[in-house]
Amino acid sequence: MTDTFSDYVDCTPLLDDREALDRFYDEHGYLYLRGALDRELVRTTAEQMLEGLIALGHTAPSTTLDTLTIESFEAVDEVAMHDYVKYDDLWNHPSTLKVWEKVFGEPVFVFKSTTIRYYPSAAGSEEPSFLTPLHQDGFYIGPNKDFRTAWVPLLATTPDIGGVAVADGSHKKGPRQHVVTENFRRFGHAVRGIPAEEFGADEQLLFSPMEPGDVILFHAFMCHKSIPNVSVDPVGMRMSMDTRIQPASSHRGFNALTPWADSAKDPSKGVMSKITGTPATTE
Numbered sequence: 001m002t003d004t005f006s007d008y009v010d011c012t013p014l015l016d017d018r019e020a021l022d023r024f025y026d027e028h029g030y031l032y033l034r035g036a037l038d039r040e041l042v043r044t045t046a047e048q049m050l051e052g053l054i055a056l057g058h059t060a061p062s063t064t065l066d067t068l069t070i071e072s073f074e075a076v077d078e079v080a081m082h083d084y085v086k087y088d089d090l091w092n093h094p095s096t097l098k099v100w101e102k103v104f105g106e107p108v109f110v111f112k113s114t115t116i117r118y119y120p121s122a123a124g125s126e127e128p129s130f131l132t133p134l135h136q137d138g139f140y141i142g143p144n145k146d147f148r149t150a151w152v153p154l155l156a157t158t159p160d161i162g163g164v165a166v167a168d169g170s171h172k173k174g175p176r177q178h179v180v181t182e183n184f185r186r187f188g189h190a191v192r193g194i195p196a197e198e199f200g201a202d203e204q205l206l207f208s209p210m211e212p213g214d215v216i217l218f219h220a221f222m223c224h225k226s227i228p229n230v231s232v233d234p235v236g237m238r239m240s241m242d243t244r245i246q247p248a249s250s251h252r253g254f255n256a257l258t259p260w261a262d263s264a265k266d267p268s269k270g271v272m273s274k275i276t277g278t279p280a281t282t283e
């Protein structure tokens, strides 16, 4: 695997060309749309995340989005944070739904489960274990695999602030083997990722700086991973969130129907069964 990145290709010009949009997605497994979402709505979501971090005591009340830093992601009560960040208002806003429907070419259903990320700089320390190893969301989420992940920055990202890297066209090989990776842990459990030998030397990782209003959507079998926040001068926060979207007519699995704060509670259901290795009673 290489750690040098090429840029995502900007697919915004294809948004009104159904055939070209689908052709790009089928070939590359992602769509990167610049400035497609309402920046004010994204800003409001960022402010809500800040409000949560202030209310839970992780930063001073006078902090602004420009001055925000926190000591530690793990010290923050992630479940409590979900009460502050009204992401469904962004995901399901009529202007946002229009974008999703253009992308899918049909009515959509946005998953109730959203992951919110507020990562301070880890420059000079070990790579944080809560980041994601190379993986496919289709390994963790089902049972139907016709969903696409939507990943949005709430603050601008840079190569130092980090974000998500996707492996161009990697969805075409279908589901891959995932094995326990001790370096990456969630809720105290080692999570599974794609071993280096399963990832071809010719598979190109893509990463681009993103602005609030941008979104990258990618295939359930797209191989992707976290890029850590190692920002120094200036030090910045990585604030982003991601959900999954599927055709409205498709089956709705456990993660589609269950808010993150509830799905995190039961190790036999949804993504938690994959993280803990517990046999799934419900996917």
Ligand SMILES: O=C(O)CCC(=O)C(=O)O
Residues within 6 Å of the ligand: 117, 131, 132, 137, 149, 151, 163, 164, 224, 225, 226, 227, 240, 242
């Ligand atoms: O944002 C990240 O660090 C990783 C995102 C990710 O793995 C996902 O959206 O499935």
